[in-house]
Amino acid sequence: MASAERAWSGAGRITGPADVARVIAEVNAAGLGRDRTAALARSVATADDVALMGPDASRTLPVLPGLADLFPVGGLRRGSVITATGSTSLLMALIAPVVAAGSWAAVAGMPDFGVLAAITDYGIASERLALVPAPGPDWPTVVAALLDGFDLVVAATAGGPPADSVVRSLAARARQRGSVLIAASPWTGTDLTVELVARQWIGLGAGRGRLRLMHSSVASYGA
The missing domain is CATH 3.40.50.300 (P-loop containing nucleotide triphosphate hydrolases)
Structure with a gap:
């Protein structure tokens, strides 16, 4: 999968406490999204496991x-x-x-x-x-x-x-x-x-x- 580096300039530049707070919020939001994706993946895996089992x-x-x-x-x-x-x-x-x-x-x-x-x-x-x-x-x-x-x-x-x-x-x-x-x-x-x-x-x-x-x-x- 191709990756891209973020250029920290302009709006992305960290110049003070407000910028730090903004970046932390973005990281937390991204982490929450990953947690939700992981939970969904676990649910799908569980459903797959059930589908592979014999009739219950x-x-x-x-x-x-x-x-x-x-x-x-x-x-x-x-x-x-x-x-x-x-x-x-x-x-x-x-x-x-x-x-x-x-x-x-x-x-x-x-x-x-x-x-x-x-x-x-x-x-x-x-x-x-x-x-x-x-x-x-x-x-x-x-x-x-x-x-x-x-x-x-x-x-x-x-x-x-x-x-x-x-x-x-x-x-x-x-x-x-x-x-x-x-x-x-x-x-x-x-x-x-x-x-x-x-x-x-x-x-x-x-x-x-x-x-x-x-x-x-x-x-x-x-x-």
């Missing part, structure tokens, strides 16, 4: 065994933002094991979520599930507040995907709090997309019968 169960929320292969770490990585679309059943399947493990979940912007189905079909404990059916136009603030207190937050937005700046802000909040944010409507800039691509109902015969089983095909892909 404390840094993931559980998923159903049949869905584990869809996620790079075998579960919902804390601090991540995921898009999950195609079916409310998929969302319930993601929420169920998280709540069963003792965590708390919240759903915002889904007035037709289907609490009865969540409880009876997926065994989601209602006392660990918070619903905000209509968060209103200031929904990012509501979702950010939910990320502060819940391990898993599902959010749906109407009228198209939110601005990239909103997604980045919520992603930063999720990383800071160690929570997981699932977008139930198409968002851009998320870490992973999980989508129900096909389903088949079993049980109906030739115009009669009862639905007994549903086979679902789910795919995932990176941002």
Whole structure:
């Protein structure tokens, strides 16, 4: 790296106490800047070390065994933002094991979520599930507040995907709090997309019968 010597002349000349005080202030300011740079470098190094380590169960929320292969770490990585679309059943399947493990979940912007189905079909404990059916136009603030207190937050937005700046802000909040944010409507800039691509109902015969089983095909892909 090339270096340059400072020519102490004119404004840079030390001619009295005032000049000494000014130079000391400049040196102290430069030293403070180096300290901050060193602290940042230590933080980056620590983040790199964590990235090189294997999956940590404390840094993931559980998923159903049949869905584990869809996620790079075998579960919902804390601090991540995921898009999950195609079916409310998929969302319930993601929420169920998280709540069963003792965590708390919240759903915002889904007035037709289907609490009865969540409880009876997926065994989601209602006392660990918070619903905000209509968060209103200031929904990012509501979702950010939910990320502060819940391990898993599902959010749906109407009228198209939110601005990239909103997604980045919520992603930063999720990383800071160690929570997981699932977008139930198409968002851009998320870490992973999980989508129900096909389903088949079993049980109906030739115009009669009862639905007994549903086979679902789910795919995932990176941002």
